[in-house]
Amino acid sequence: MQLSLGLSRSPLESLRDALLCEFGPQRPVARMDPISQLVKSSISGGTPDAVSWAAFLRLRAAFKCWEDLAQATEAHLLEILHDVTQPWDKARRLPMALRMIQDRIGWLSLSHLKALTVDAARHELQSLPGVGVKVAASVLNFSDLAMRSLVVDTHVDRVAKRIGLVGPGDTTHTYHGLMSLAPGAWTADDLFELHWLMKRGLGQMLCPHEAPKCGACPLKHDCAKLGVGHSADVLAWRPRAG
C-alpha cells in the first residue's frame, strides 16, 4: 500500500482503505444526544473505555436528568467517578461546564451547534471548563450532531506522527493537520470510521506506545517511522515518483 498516490487522492483515503482491509468497517451504530456525549467524553480522558463507560452508567443511574448532575456537589461526583483518571478535576469541571451551557443558552442543550461551522462549534465547546480539542471533536462527531470533526486521542496522535502524516506538535496541531487532509466529500461517519480504525485497530492492536508490531502492519512499506514513505510535513505532501 502506498499512502502517497497523487495530489488528487488524500493520503487519508489510502490509509483508510488499508486499515479497512485489516480491521473491517467501523460505522456508528447509535449516537447519543450532545449533552450525554459531553458528559461521557469529559470523564473519558486518560481512562480505559470500559472504566469510563461504567462510570458514565453510574452517573446515569445516580441522576434522573443531566440538569441534576449540573447541581451535584463535587464530593458526590468524586464518589461516583472514583476510578477514572484525575477524578478531582472531572468532578469539579463537569458540573461547571453544564451550568455554563445553561447560563448561555437558557437550558441544557447543545443542539444549536448544528447550525454553526465546525470550527465555530468547536471553539464554543472549548471555552467550557475541561473541554479541549478531543472532547469538543467527540461531541461534534460522535453525538447525533454528526459533524465533520476527527477525534484525535493519544492513539490517533501517536500513529499519525509515526506514519508521518503530521509533524511534531500537540494534539491540536495533529487535529488541524489531519482535518486538512480529509477529503471534502467525507462525511461525519467517514471521520468516525477513520478515528476507530486509527485508534482501536492500528493504535491499540498493532502500533501501541511500546513495541509496535511493524512486521504485521499493513503500513510497513510506507511508514515514516521505518524510514520509508514521506516526510512529516503534511503541507509538503507530494506524489511519490515511480
Ligand code: SF4
Ligand atoms: S509500520 Fe510500525 S510504526 Fe508504522 S504504523 Fe505500522 S506498527 Fe506503527
